[in-house]
Amino acid sequence: MPLNISAIKILRSKKRRRSVSARLVKYILVVRAPENMPEVRLQEVIAGLKARIERKHLKEELNKSENLTSRAEEFNRRYFENKLKVNSIKYVTGQESKFGCCNFRTGSIRISHRISSMPQWVRDYVIIHELAHLVTPDHSQVFWGIVNRYKLAERAKGYLIAVGSFGDLAEA
Numbered sequence: 820m821p822l823n824i825s826a827i828k829i830l831r832s833k834k835r836r837r838s839v840s841a842r843l844v845k846y847i848l849v850v851r852a853p854e855n856m857p858e859v860r861l862q863e864v865i866a867g868l869k870a871r872i873e874r875k876h877l878k879e880e881l882n883k884s885e886n887l888t889s890r891a892e893e894f895n896r897r898y899f900e901n902k903l904k905v906n907s908i909k910y911v912t913g914q915e916s917k918f919g920c921c922n923f924r925t926g927s928i929r930i931s932h933r934i935s936s937m938p939q940w941v942r943d944y945v946i947i948h949e950l951a952h953l954v955t956p957d958h959s960q961v962f963w964g965i966v967n968r969y970k971l972a973e974r975a976k977g978y979l980i981a982v983g984s985f986g987d988l989a990e991a
């Protein structure tokens with residue numbers, strides 16, 4: 820469910836020097852701000868805080884609605900003989916330029932929220948692509964040899980190219 824912030828309530832305080840805080844109480848964003856902060860500046864800060872809260876909410880909702888961990892475990896068994904050590908795999912928000920990202924060293928995989936609205940077979944490709952980076956961080960022949968075990972890999976690459984910004988997911 821998208822977050823529905825219905826109102827913003829601003830509480831100005833003389834005690835506050837510089838920082839602005841925002842907390843969601845039911846559907847009201849309660850903002851505490853320094854007494855003398857100019858209105859224009861305050862509105863900018865609030866917009867930033869609101870966006871951050873919305874991103875965090877979206878991230879939590881996505882990870883609740885789709886269990887990427889069990890999907891990755893399934894692919895680990897099916898394509899990698901269950902040999903991969905996946906530390907974590909999660910949707911993230913605020914990763915605009917890349918659809919997927921894998922930390923070879925820590926075994927952490929981050930999938931952009933932009934992937935979440937794509938068809939299942941494309942999402943699966945992205946997961947397999949990032950899992951394969953746990954074998955090798957590059958895009959070598961070995962790498963593509965692994966990824967192409969997924970029958971729809973080429974089609975998924977085509978889909979991502981058509982969508983536009985795809986980072987390294989659609990490299991040849």
Ligand SMILES: [Zn+2]
Nearest residue numbers: 948952987988
């Ligand atoms: Zn890659």
